[in-house]
Amino acid sequence: MSRSWMRTLLGVVVLVLALSGTGVAQAEQARDVTAAANPATWSPPSNLVTPLNQVWSHQESTYGNLYGFRNYGWDQVFVNGGYLNFCVRWDSSAPVSASLRDRIHAKLAEQYKKWTDVMVGHNNWPYASVPIKVVGWAVRDRNTLQWNDNSVDIYVNNIRENAPQCAEACGRFFVRDGQYRNCPGGVARHYDQSLWLTAGMGGGAGGDWGQRMGSEYFVNNLGSSSMTILLHEIGHTFGLDDFYDWTPSGVSNFIMKAGSSASITEFDIWMFRDWWRHLKSRYGR
Numbered sequence: 001m002s003r004s005w006m007r008t009l010l011g012v013v014v015l016v017l018a019l020s021g022t023g024v025a026q027a028e029q030a031r032d033v034t035a036a037a038n039p040a041t042w043s044p045p046s047n048l049v050t051p052l053n054q055v056w057s058h059q060e061s062t063y064g065n066l067y068g069f070r071n072y073g074w075d076q077v078f079v080n081g082g083y084l085n086f087c088v089r090w091d092s093s094a095p096v097s098a099s100l101r102d103r104i105h106a107k108l109a110e111q112y113k114k115w116t117d118v119m120v121g122h123n124n125w126p127y128a129s130v131p132i133k134v135v136g137w138a139v140r141d142r143n144t145l146q147w148n149d150n151s152v153d154i155y156v157n158n159i160r161e162n163a164p165q166c167a168e169a170c171g172r173f174f175v176r177d178g179q180y181r182n183c184p185g186g187v188a189r190h191y192d193q194s195l196w197l198t199a200g201m202g203g204g205a206g207g208d209w210g211q212r213m214g215s216e217y218f219v220n221n222l223g224s225s226s227m228t229i230l231l232h233e234i235g236h237t238f239g240l241d242d243f244y245d246w247t248p249s250g251v252s253n254f255i256m257k258a259g260s261s262a263s264i265t266e267f268d269i270w271m272f273r274d275w276w277r278h279l280k281s282r283y284g285r
């Protein structure tokens with residue numbers, strides 16, 4: 001499938017290939033070393049400067065509205081003052097227990113933190129953490145969700161794109177004034193992104209609207225330290241590009257290059273930080 005450039009930033013599908021254990025171990029090691037450092041200034045390793053500049057130039061020449069687009073993940077975090085809310089679009093008939101609901105929430109938060117933690121203390125980023133909260137679940141049939149508490153809002157058979165979704169009046173993708181006047185729960189129960197889980201889907205997609213992948217993939221990877229497709233798609237939410245048709249000089253394995261790394265690498269981290277470097281003036285930082 002292809003990338004879509006309308007109101008969404010990116011709608012990209014990726015197939016992730018199996019990796020050797022060695023490659024995964026090296027990538028994890030690279031990430032741990034760099035994330036621990038979190039240098040306060042823009043100071044990438046010298047060998048990454050050229051490929052980072054190539055990536056930014058490529059994005060400038062291929063993104064239609066790179067500097068004018070106002071719904072990157074960065075924008076959403078700042079509008080909220082440092083958190084993100086989610087709707088889970090459960091496009092599956094598989095039952096979800098309260099326990100599974102909570103594990104999905106926890107895994108989403110844990111994986112998101114792998115990206116946002118690399119910003120802590122870096123280049124005038126103001127947040128010590130970016131809490132992730134699931135505020136709603138959307139399903140076709142209420143009986144699919146096997147809980148009766150009120151911890152999340154539940155939306156039944158509200159269909160768009162042939163999949164259940166939470167109320168549009170509560171969604172950042174649809175409402176941009178930050179007020180959510182027509183959302184029953186108001187600002188507190190609005191959602192910025194959707195975690196869209198589709199039965200039988202391979203690969204994934206990501207954009208300003210959230211991340212999409214197979215429901216089985218997500219559930220089967222609840223025990224994985226790095227949920228590769230989710231991490232890749234979160235990268236898209238924050239503007240990062242795909243690398244299907246070219247490769248920056250001197251770097252060959254990173255999570256945004258589908259199939260080349262199971263986890264976030266040092267190059268991914270610096271591409272992420274490069275987005276912040278280029279956008280931070282819009283937040284007065």
Ligand SMILES: [Zn+2]
Pocket residue numbers: 012013014232236241242258
């Ligand atoms: Zn992609």
